[in-house]
């Protein structure tokens with residue numbers, strides 16, 4: 001019975017997925033130059049209507065066609081000032097440190113599905129410890145920080161995009177933990193990249209941060225993961 005249910009859900013998801021893709025292609029009339037994961041979607045998840053507005057194609061979410069997801073914010077590139085759109089209260093969907101924490105709706109949808117997948121392998125207590133920050137909040141944080149190598153100056157934090165999330169497990173730093181390793185190995189399947197990996201500090205400008213993940217969409221995340229690229233390198237390749 002379970003198997004039948006699973007098969008049915010998979011079937012429905014595939015139909016919805018392909019239907020959405022067709023509508024997108026007709027609407028946009030454009031060519032898309034990447035490989036579709038036909039018959040083998042990267043994962044099957046649900047998207048709550050509350051954070052997937054009808055005017056936005058779910059395909060954007062699945063594959064990261066929305067180039068906004070590649071927005072580069074680092075010590076050289078400042079975040080645009082008005083990134084307040086599409087923010088959703090994260091605690092309605094995942095465990096958070098701050099109940100008022102906000103995240104971009106697509107990033108949150110992906111995070112919800114990723115935490116559910118983690119729970120299925122026994123990791124039931126992932127928590128989002130930081131999400132969207134305003135310029136003002138980033139300024140306060142920067143001024144208070146003793147070690148500034150882990151904190152971006154105001155205007156230069158990815159957290160100002162709503163696409164970045166800091167993750168802990170059971171209230172503890174996930175560095176050097178099985179849960180941290182699981183995230184490093186699997187997050188790309190849900191559209192996230194480990195933004196500041198070891199050995200890339202000279203490119204990213206940040207020390208290794210095992211807790212900081214950035215949503216870019218599945219297609220981009222998979223490419224970066226498979227080719228060991230950080231966002232600076234990937235965006236550079238596409239320019």
Ligand SMILES: [Zn+2]
Pocket residue numbers: 130159164165166211212213
């Ligand atoms: Zn962070």
